[in-house]
Amino acid sequence: MNRRLGLAVVAVVLLLSTAGCLSYVTGGGEVSDERLDREPAQPYSWDTDRDAQLTLHTTDEVQAIYRVDADQRLRLYQSTGLGTEGPLDISAVRFQYANGTVISGTELRDTPDGEVEQTPDEVYVTAPADGQLAFSADATPRRLSLPVYVEGSYEVILPEDYRIDFFLFGNTAPRGAASEIVDNQVHVRWAEVTGPMVVVQYYLDRDLYVFGGAVVLLSLIGVGGLYYYRRQIDRLHDVRVQMGLDTEEDDDKK
Structure with missing residues (x-):
């Protein structure tokens, strides 16, 4: 099996070499x-x-x-x-x-x-x-x-x-x-x-307008994401306060 594989590799190399020389x-x-x-x-x-x-x-x-x-x-x-x-x-x-x-x-x-x-x-x-x-x-x-x-x-x-x-x-x-x-x-x-x-x-030339629009869109998405993230944190804090979980922390701050 190994011998056949070796012969096949040699044949491919010779074929490529011959093709290169012929070219x-x-x-x-x-x-x-x-x-x-x-x-x-x-x-x-x-x-x-x-x-x-x-x-x-x-x-x-x-x-x-x-x-x-x-x-x-x-x-x-x-x-x-x-x-x-x-x-x-x-x-x-x-x-x-x-x-x-x-x-x-x-x-x-x-x-x-x-x-x-x-x-x-x-x-x-x-x-x-x-x-x-x-x-x-x-x-x-x-x-x-x-x-x-x-x-x-x-x-x-x-x-x-x-x-x-x-x-x-x-x-x-x-x-x-x-x-x-x-x-x-x-x-x-x-x-x-x-x-x-x-x-x-x-x-x-118009690629700049496309690029500028993409930058503005990504910026708006980023700002919107930060706003949404902040709102979720505030909402979670309100829930914790209502459940009395943040009472001690609020007292310490006072």
């Missing part, structure tokens, strides 16, 4: 043409003057634009938990040359100097020339967290009606960010970011 040999799966050339949810804002601009039109997807140099290779990855990393699930890849010409993700991959290569741990994208690289990726609602793929000036644009000011619900990292509201969207800016992560935690 590395095959490159962990290619980024499909459909994903590379997918239309972005909103047009990319190529006119940014930042080295990196991260725009959230919705809470579950980020549009990233990075200023890159010719032959610059970006390693796009994300944390998958327990200290491990996995490839960033990119789509709608576009590249804009310095002269304004925009090419799709498959066209970038097919250029002599361009590259889009996925491994089990990351996606490598190599810029074919000086310009801007744009792509879309999934985002965690109300918390944007991305590694710093490109160092320099950063800007994060939040969806409409979302804010970062209230310290319990809002936060930014690294420190030193400046923010302003433009057309009901918060713009968070850093003059220089060198890593390792850019994090913006944000909340819906």
Whole structure:
């Protein structure tokens, strides 16, 4: 019985090891043409003057634009938990040359100097020339967290009606960010970011009213509970007096 169990464990370990090695040999799966050339949810804002601009039109997807140099290779990855990393699930890849010409993700991959290569741990994208690289990726609602793929000036644009000011619900990292509201969207800016992560935690503006209402309600419940508790104590004292149980105590107080 023990021998069979041992053989089964060895077989499972070998199977997992073989699968892992195979994934590395095959490159962990290619980024499909459909994903590379997918239309972005909103047009990319190529006119940014930042080295990196991260725009959230919705809470579950980020549009990233990075200023890159010719032959610059970006390693796009994300944390998958327990200290491990996995490839960033990119789509709608576009590249804009310095002269304004925009090419799709498959066209970038097919250029002599361009590259889009996925491994089990990351996606490598190599810029074919000086310009801007744009792509879309999934985002965690109300918390944007991305590694710093490109160092320099950063800007994060939040969806409409979302804010970062209230310290319990809002936060930014690294420190030193400046923010302003433009057309009901918060713009968070850093003059220089060198890593390792850019994090913006944000909340819906009306959440504060819900939070305030909950605090008031809990306060009223607490006050009501204390009042009820005090009334019960007074009533119990009156009953004890009527039964003559607290007579001696009252006499001592006199």
